[in-house]
Amino acid sequence: MSTPIRLQYLELKQRYPDTILFFRLGDFYETFDDDAKLVAAELQITLTSKPMGKDLRVPLAGVPYHSIDGHVAKLVARGHRVAICEQMADPADVKGIVPRDVVRVVTAGTVTADASLDAAAPNYLAALAVRGNDTALALADITTGEVRLASGPEASLELVRSAPSELLVEDLADAAGEGSTVLRPQMSEIAAGAELARQFGEHARDTIVANRAEAAALAHLLAYLRETYAAALGSLQRVRRISEAGLLAIDQRTLRNLDVLKQPGRKSSLFEVLNRAKSPMGSRLLRQWLTHPLRDLDALERRLDAVEWAMTHPIERERCQLVLGNMPDIGRILGKVGARGAGPRDLSGLRAGLRAGLDLGMHLSGGDVPGLLHEALRGLAAAADALVTLDAALDEDPPAGFDEGGVIRPGFSPEIDSLRAMTRDARGFLLGLERLERERTGIKTLKVGHNKVFGYYLEVSSANTGNVPDHYQRRQTLVGAERYVTEELKEHESRLVGARDRLVDLEKQAFAQLVESLAAGLASLQAVAEAVALIDLAMALGEVSSERAYVRPRFAEGQVRITGGRHPVVEAAVGPGRFVPNDCVLDEESQVVVLTGPNMSGKSTFLRQVALIALMAQAGCFVPATEAELPLFDRIFSRIGAQDDLAAGQSTFMVEMVETAQILHHATPDSLVILDEVGRGTSTFDGMAIARAVVEFLHNRKEVSARTLFATHYHELTSLAGVLPRVQNMHVGVHEEGAEVVFEHRILPGPSDRSYGIHVARLAGLPGAVVTRAEHLLVELEASRPVVGFQSQPPASQVQPSLFGGPSPVESEVARLDIDGMTPIEAIQKLYELRAAARAALEGPRK
Incomplete structure (x- = not known):
């Protein structure tokens, strides 16, 4: 008979059969059965076993909870899907089995861990749908909240150009590229409409999508995120259309042939030459510009105006780049805000980025900047309100977590301030208790300590246990020492723990409200990130253009x-x-x-x-x-x-x-x-x-x-x-x-x-004997090559007679060719092969 935990695990695994299920047990995420064998092999960790019922031991492999992101990133990079199962309540507050549930499924297109992302490139989840003669592609980068939609011929081109990490299709025949492909069931028109309305409102179908294929593609993307990482939907605020008319079409093959982007085995690329951006946001925008060139002359001239301004204003450019050099990736931080997954350090980084954004505005606002940069300045203005909110609520240097308080700024909440003072006083008392107890007992080596199991204690060496007062209560015996508690110590510890727990709860509530207030203005904040990226890229291109003497086309x-x-x-x-x-x-x-x-x-x-x-x-x-x-x-x-x-x-x-x-x-x-x-x-x-x-x-x-x-x-x-x-x-x-x-x-x-082929061979280091022999053979071949030339309309005398009376189309083509590189025997052999092909082509229809 299986244990309750085993039954709980099996029920969850049945719901997520095609994933590696990481099951939270205390401070570890455990995997069992075949998952454990796979994880142990992929991550090179120890495979053990665990009793999970009478006469039942199952394979087990686990990782500490604090290192889960890195391990998940490795597994996803190797093509696996990973389900994260969390404890849904504090084990200390639950009698019996702790409730657990899967909080998200991590896939190639939904991964958010920094360890598995390229800061300079988007990570796209895509969905492709075909309805009649219409084809549509929806793309989302959940790390930034970017959503784009392409339709018609542009959909197929964008699919190979954007190289999504994960593609959702209704038919595997539509799969393309090197990313992971997921087969999804056909989505009805009613279901697609409901999904769009749920995310964007009742009128989404009229304002966002133009046909049934677009509705299905976007709805597939939303439904898949709702299944795998529903929180990420909060960062998807607006949809941008990719217009075929406004873009120069360039496919992945041409991007590769031209070394536009970095490729394995290649030393450099156009992207690396041009990328002087100081922030990841600017780098991602450069990648977008290079893979989506424009055909809109007005838009192009506006871009070129911005680059020219940056090129011809070196002092302003350098000042901006100094600010940008310390700019956090607020685009991806805002993705966490939208998913309600941002932590205190994330919001501290966002605040630093918003401050830097306002500094950028100051450096640019004094001059007569061109239109595109002027629009970016307007976008930066939205940073001010969010910055006021953050400054009021968030401590200037918050910790990474909530365990010890200090996340919320003093003065923001009187109740939090009161609890903070109480914990400070209680902690101060406990720290002063060591001096007081030494004076009371005369034991100069007495120490006050703390651990997670026993809490606060008084430690006395074995040599001094005879001097311990009667009201000391023994808690633990060690080699060479004893540990005690007193009623006074327990009372102050209880007061400290209670105040600290309450403080943590209140700070978490205040922080969640802070995140919600920022998420309410997420679209404006995303515009700030876009403005920063644009300014960063303009300065970068101005710098490289000045340094390398590039000119305006x-x-x-x-x-x-x-x-x-x-x-x-x-x-x-x-x-x-x-x-x-x-x-x-x-x-x-x-x-x-x-x-x-x-x-x-x-x-x-x-x-x-x-x-x-x-x-x-x-x-x-x-x-x-x-x-x-x-x-x-x-x-x-x-x-x-x-x-x-x-x-x-x-x-x-x-x-x-x-x-x-x-x-x-x-x-x-x-x-x-x-x-x-x-x-x-x-x-x-x-x-x-x-x-x-x-x-x-x-x-x-x-x-x-x-x-x-x-x-x-x-x-x-x-x-x-x-x-x-x-x-x-x-x-x-x-x-x-x-x-x-x-x-x-x-x-x-x-x-x-001539071709100088033999000269090139010599340059390449061919042995001298080989080169000399090749030169002699070239003389012989040129002397023996046929008179046939490669002319537009060869004279009839140059057309070889057909084996079956009159020149065939194939033989006429041969007559126009120069058989350079063949010996006479090879040339004759090839001629007869082609004549045989011509005979077969003519005799086939007769039969």
């Missing part, structure tokens, strides 16, 4: 004109003055630039730097250039060659083709496309054919005629400039010094004369 229709452009990440890595700047023009006459040159010469760097300059400009940053005039792009696409993605497992030809296909399907005349070595992942024939077809498609089709930079090692593609009017050739400058090749890293007009 200009926006014009249809053309890219960058003078002296630089790659911001590479430039920061190599040091000032060492990066070779380059110009870039993409306009009506040069819509597509075919860029050739040796490997390692800087082609990829040039492509990326143009895309990064465009992204930075539309994020609202100054850019690394002497001058920059850009259109407002609707999308930035990138396809990086196979060798650049080996670490990410993206090296297959199929992936290359899928990514290229997505670009060709979604590009518009307002897009920017960078393509690096398309076609490299297959044979020379296929690769050149695909590469040429991609360039022709982007050039010839008006609906996809994006501004394009196309880096390639297929020199035959340079002939396209003589055939397609808006294709221009550029190459990376190289010159030879004896047997050595020197990369100039300059982008020059015209095609490259």
